[in-house]
Amino acid sequence: MLAYRISADPPYVELCEVLEPVPSADEILVRVRAFSLNRGEVVDLAGGADGEAVGWDFAGVTAAGERVVGVVRRGAWAELVAAPASQLAEIPDGVSDADAATLPTAGLTALRSLELGGLLVGKRVLVTGATGGVGRYAVQLAALAGASVTAARDADGIADDFDLIVDAVGGATFAAAIEHVAPGGLVVNLATGTADEVVSFRATRFDRAPGARIYTLNLFDELPRMNGPESLARLVHLLAQRRLTATVELEAPWQELGRAIDAVLTRKISGKAVLHVG
Numbered sequence: 234m235l236a237y238r239i240s241a242d243p244p245y246v247e248l249c250e251v252l253e254p255v256p257s258a259d260e261i262l263v264r265v266r267a268f269s270l271n272r273g274e275v276v277d278l279a280g281g282a283d284g285e286a287v288g289w290d291f292a293g294v295t296a297a298g299e300r301v302v303g304v305v306r307r308g309a310w311a312e313l314v315a316a317p318a319s320q321l322a323e324i325p326d327g328v329s330d331a332d333a334a335t336l337p338t339a340g341l342t343a344l345r346s347l348e349l350g351g352l353l354v355g356k357r358v359l360v361t362g363a364t365g366g367v368g369r370y371a372v373q374l375a376a377l378a379g380a381s382v383t384a385a386r387d388a389d390g391i392a393d394d395f396d397l398i399v400d401a402v403g404g405a406t407f408a409a410a411i412e413h414v415a416p417g418g419l420v421v422n423l424a425t426g427t428a429d430e431v432v433s434f435r436a437t438r439f440d441r442a443p444g445a446r447i448y449t450l451n452l453f454d455e456l457p458r459m460n461g462p463e464s465l466a467r468l469v470h471l472l473a474q475r476r477l478t479a480t481v482e483l484e485a486p487w488q489e490l491g492r493a494i495d496a497v498l499t500r501k502i503s504g505k506a507v508l509h510v511g
Contacts, residue, residue: 362401
């Protein structure tokens with residue numbers, strides 16, 4: 234089969250002929266129809282091992298003909314992927330492969346971030362990086378949960394305090410967000426700009442919020458706590474009901490992966506890039 238693997242030169246991936254994956258007892262073999270790109274996985278390509286499998290999010294079809302969407306730690310950028318059944322959900326009629334493929338990492342990360350904030354009805358929620366993949370889903374889901382939502386690209390000009398802050402930017406924005414958490418509130422940190430990034434904030438602005446917490450979230454660490462299939466199924470059904478909107482800004486054949494990677498890295502797009510396999 235054909236699959237993308239890490240290579241030594243930019244864009245650090247190449248399409249190769251490789252052996253088909255052999256699913257384990259708890260896995261299902263899926264023929265991939267579409268996959269989406271996440272900034273984190275694209276940034277990590279340059280540091281990957283030569284020949285390593287890549288790709289997280291995918292939509293496809295099983296041998297039984299069931300359309301499914303799922304997430305794996307690596308291997309989604311391929312014609313076939315062996316995925317844990319616990320990380321798959323059925324795609325209902327009316328939801329395209331492209332829209333479904335945007336959901337796993339971005340949608341589940343947004344959902345988990347909001348779940349950590351508890352019951353959101355009437356709460357004040359700030360989402361930074363609100364034009365990105367995670368941010369757009371977080372804004373929509375928080376509004377559906379009854380929160381009062383402030384969507385921002387960064388934390389500049391923010392004057393209020395918030396019960397829950399979902400920070401999808403990192404760096405100076407993360408630092409500023411810390412200064413705007415309310416007593417008993419929570420800041421969920423999703424992003425770090427660089428490996429040696431240093432974040433500084435006025436400690437008194439955090440001290441004046443007793444009981445406030447900072448939670449660093451990595452989706453693959455959270456999946457065992459989330460009941461993945463049910464969470465992913467909830468998101469897909471919200472798409473089917475038109476209560477949630479996927480934002481696909483770049484859609485192309487998978488042979489154009491290099492162009493899509495460049496668009497993500499240089500922030501030429503703020504929504505999702507989806508590539509169709511075959």
